[in-house]
Amino acid sequence: MQRLRGVRPVKLTTNERWDLVDAIAERTVTVGTYRQTIGDILGELTVKPATGIPVAVAVLYAFWSIFGSFAGTLVTDGFMVRLFDDHWLPWLQAAWPGPDSLLYYLAVGDPLAETCFEAFGMLTSGLFVAIGVVLPAVLIFYLMMTLLEDSGYLPRLAVLMDTVLHRIGLHGYAIIPAILGLGCNVPAVTATRILETRKQRFMMMTLLAIFIPCGAQLGVMRDVIPDLVGPVMLYLICGFGIFGFVLDRIIPGENPEILIDVPPYHWPAWENVARKLWTRTKGFLKEAVPFVLFGVLLVNLLYLAGVIGALADLFEPLFVTWFGVPKETVGPLIAAFLRKDLAVAQLSTIAMTPYQMITSVVLISIYFPCVATFVMMLREGWKQMLAAVGVLFAVVFVYGGLIHAAGILMGVA
Amino acid sequence: MARSSLSTLYVGLLGLATLASGLADILVWAGAGPGVTFGILEIAGGDFFRWGWGGAVMVFGGLFMLSGLTHSGSLQQSAKVLLGAIMVGIIAGTDLFALFCESVPAGEGAPEFFNTASGFLGGIAPPYSPAILLLPCILGILYLIGRGEPDDA
Amino acid sequence: MNEPIDTGTTVLMVGNPNVGKSALFNRLTGANAVVSNYPGTTVDYTEGTLIEAHRTCTIIDVPGTYSLTPRDAAEEVAVRLLGEYPGAVVLLVLDATRIERGLYLALEVIERGVPCIIALNMTDAAHDKHISVDAAEMERVLGIPVIETTAISGEGVKQLAGMIRNAKAADISAISGRLNGDGAAEEMVALRSGCSGCGVCGR
Numbered sequence: 211m212q213r214l215r216g217v218r219p220v221k222l223t224t225n226e227r228w229d230l231v232d233a234i235a236e237r238t239v240t241v242g243t244y245r246q247t248i249g250d251i252l253g254e255l256t257v258k259p260a261t262g263i264p265v266a267v268a269v270l271y272a273f274w275s276i277f278g279s280f281a282g283t284l285v286t287d288g289f290m291v292r293l294f295d296d297h298w299l300p301w302l303q304a305a306w307p308g309p310d311s312l313l314y315y316l317a318v319g320d321p322l323a324e325t326c327f328e329a330f331g332m333l334t335s336g337l338f339v340a341i342g343v344v345l346p347a348v349l350i351f352y353l354m355m356t357l358l359e360d361s362g363y364l365p366r367l368a369v370l371m372d373t374v375l376h377r378i379g380l381h382g383y384a385i386i387p388a389i390l391g392l393g394c395n396v397p398a399v400t401a402t403r404i405l406e407t408r409k410q411r412f413m414m415m416t417l418l419a420i421f422i423p424c425g426a427q428l429g430v431m432r433d434v435i436p437d438l439v440g441p442v443m444l445y446l447i448c449g450f451g452i453f454g455f456v457l458d459r460i461i462p463g464e465n466p467e468i469l470i471d472v473p474p475y476h477w478p479a480w481e482n483v484a485r486k487l488w489t490r491t492k493g494f495l496k497e498a499v500p501f502v503l504f505g506v507l508l509v510n511l512l513y514l515a516g517v518i519g520a521l522a523d524l525f526e527p528l529f530v531t532w533f534g535v536p537k538e539t540v541g542p543l544i545a546a547f548l549r550k551d552l553a554v555a556q557l558s559t560i561a562m563t564p565y566q567m568i569t570s571v572v573l574i575s576i577y578f579p580c581v582a583t584f585v586m587m588l589r590e591g592w593k594q595m596l597a598a599v600g601v602l603f604a605v606v607f608v609y610g611g612l613i614h615a616a617g618i619l620m621g622v623a
Numbered sequence: 624m625a626r627s628s629l630s631t632l633y634v635g636l637l638g639l640a641t642l643a644s645g646l647a648d649i650l651v652w653a654g655a656g657p658g659v660t661f662g663i664l665e666i667a668g669g670d671f672f673r674w675g676w677g678g679a680v681m682v683f684g685g686l687f688m689l690s691g692l693t694h695s696g697s698l699q700q701s702a703k704v705l706l707g708a709i710m711v712g713i714i715a716g717t718d719l720f721a722l723f724c725e726s727v728p729a730g731e732g733a734p735e736f737f738n739t740a741s742g743f744l745g746g747i748a749p750p751y752s753p754a755i756l757l758l759p760c761i762l763g764i765l766y767l768i769g770r771g772e773p774d775d776a
Numbered sequence: 777m778n779e780p781i782d783t784g785t786t787v788l789m790v791g792n793p794n795v796g797k798s799a800l801f802n803r804l805t806g807a808n809a810v811v812s813n814y815p816g817t818t819v820d821y822t823e824g825t826l827i828e829a830h831r832t833c834t835i836i837d838v839p840g841t842y843s844l845t846p847r848d849a850a851e852e853v854a855v856r857l858l859g860e861y862p863g864a865v866v867l868l869v870l871d872a873t874r875i876e877r878g879l880y881l882a883l884e885v886i887e888r889g890v891p892c893i894i895a896l897n898m899t900d901a902a903h904d905k906h907i908s909v910d911a912a913e914m915e916r917v918l919g920i921p922v923i924e925t926t927a928i929s930g931e932g933v934k935q936l937a938g939m940i941r942n943a944k945a946a947d948i949s950a951i952s953g954r955l956n957g958d959g960a961a962e963e964m965v966a967l968r969s970g971c972s973g974c975g976v977c978g979r
Contacts, residue, residue: 230952231876231880238909239909241907244907248698251702268710278721279717279724288728403853482928
């Protein structure tokens with residue numbers, strides 16, 4: 211690289227610059243007659259509300275249906291449950307020496323357990339949740355997410371959602387971190403940077419950490435409480451709306467309009483899809499698997515040390531009277547700090563009414579973000595992170611009570 | 624597309640059939656009845672996601688096809704018909720995928736992992752949902768639209 | 777093969793959102809920057825290494841921006857990077873289908889007097905839309921190398937890599953002059969004097 215003699219910097223005004231742009235473009239660009247194709251019209255139809263909203267309904271349907279068929283029916287129920295419950299668990303229970311030892315308790319868990327959810331050892335529940343339930347969910351989620359991204363549908367969804375999201379002080383683009391967050395909150399926190407003002411970024415980050423369940427959690431929910439996923443999601447979406455509205459009112463700052471640039475549709479490039487899928491899944495394996503195993507270990511150690519029992523007694527009034535859930539849910543709430551998927555799996559083994567289950571799963575979702583998300587939020591600024599945590603506690607307290615109250619009113623709690 | 628009255632008739636009938644099966648999906652689900660089986664056609668009902676939500680998608684698909692009928696021939700209208708066809712295609716595709724996912728692993732309680740060949744074929748055999756049955760006709764629409772669109776110069 | 781020589785050059789890839797900077801970056805460096813079909817995918821910068829003709833340089837994929845007056849956090853990153861690497865070569869990525877707004881940003885960068893090179897990307901999409909951009913004429917007018925690329929399929933990328941070392945700082949008044957038709961011939965000579973005779977430019 212040869213160094214050039216510096217050219218004097220100049221500063222043009224905006225108008226001068228545009229004049230120059232026009233002159234250059236006139237010299238170099240020729241635009242032929244362009245006939246609209248059916249693809250262009252389809253593109254328009256997916257943004258106009260009258261046709262766009264039904265299309266969004268259909269796309270979400272396809273997303274969730276394929277997610278359920280692949281991750282739930284085919285991989286987890288079809289193969290993984292069988293592999294882990296019929297082969298891995300009995301073998302491990304028989305092969306690991308000393309069912310009364312501490313190591314057995316930590317690694318294998320309950321010697322009499324019949325499923326990997328109940329055993330709760332590092333190598334039983336830990337591995338099953340990470341590999342058997344969450345990995346297929348994350349894989350299929352990211353595949354479909356990537357297709358939506360690369361085809362160009364996401365920005366159209368952003369245009370459609372713009373009106374709704376403006377009511378809560380965000381704009382259409384907030385849908386991108388929100389959807390990314392359904393996969394994993396970690397990249398979603400970074401993606402909040404496409405929002406313009408500090409206020410919007412803070413709001414989005416907080417709402418993301420609180421109300422968007424990640425792919426791992428969705429996968430576990432889909433597996434252990436398939437009938438309750440609908441109500442849980444409904445509560446989360448309502449919460450997103452309500453608290454978005456409230457935060458918009460109490461946080462000072464601007465909500466500027468932005469112009470959304472809608473790129474043309476094109477077929478996703480195979481190579482790029484494969485590459486992205488691999489990068490993201492690898493990221494999951496590196497982050498999630500150690501956390502799940504470590505989470506099981508920590509929770510087991512805390513149980514052994516009597517810490518969880520003590521905490522459960524301490525928080526009993528709050529949990530039983532205010533939230534209306536059994537005090538045993540304190541344990542999962544602690545595990546939730548490490549991995550929310552793990553916490554949901556743990557909840558499924560506690561005896562509860564369906565409504566209590568809905569309440570506690572919603573609470574787990576809105577409670578602390580997992581450690582990895584926490585670190586990402588810290589990276590965006592510790593003051594914002596502290597504020598987000600403050601909001602979080604307020605929301606858990608208020609919303610938990612609200613859900614309980616709603617249950618009492620409906621006569622199901 | 625749809626320059627001739629014959630293709631208009633075809634799209635119209637298909638739109639009506641789609642609309643009707645979408646409404647039937649929703650009705651069976653809302654009535655929470657035992658489900659309807661008619662020859663190779665089955666509406667199981669029961670599950671809100673597939674029959675309530677999926678039925679709504681079918682209804683929209685049918686409406687799009689019908690709304691694309693007037694002034695047939697313009698690209699705008701063909702696009703609506705195509706969009707309707709795609710919506711039905713989405714439901715049919717996810718239904719087929721679900722059938723496939725259910726039929727590959729062996730049944731509950733079986734010691735093997737993979738289903739036997741006959742078990743697999745039994746799993747993907749009829750009866751089918753209305754969307755799957757409409758799928759071949761939908762492909763006809765794609766043909767009509769492909770024919771109607773002049774080659775890109 | 778000996779170790780490639782590190783030239784110590786930094787190349788900043790600058791352009792509007794969603795013009796294919798990340799795709800081009802992956803092509804140039806073999807890295808794994810996330811590429812999507814919506815503006816604003818890259819919110820943080822990614823660094824990679826380009827090895828070309830046995831020499832290496834560092835390439836930074838800068839988040840997309842419409843101008844150097846930042847409006848959001850991702851655009852702030854872009855402006856900050858330009859300030860942090862005052863000696864860097866700027867690879868301006870322009871979307872051939874939406875050339876004007878790309879040129880606006882390009883001029884803002886050119887005004888800073890830094891060495892630039894232009895990748896005219898998405899030429900395939902421009903062809904589909906019956907838009908043709910005269911790269912040779914643009915090169916003559918601006919006085920900096922302009923290379924046509926299609927990052928998604930990799931066309932023109934090798935040529936672009938070879939031309940990075942021919943990046944030039946351009947003079948705005950000379951550009952205006954050439955647009956008005958004077959002094960063109962003299963500037964032509966100046967532009968190509970640094971050519972190492974790689975032959976790819978075909979002149």
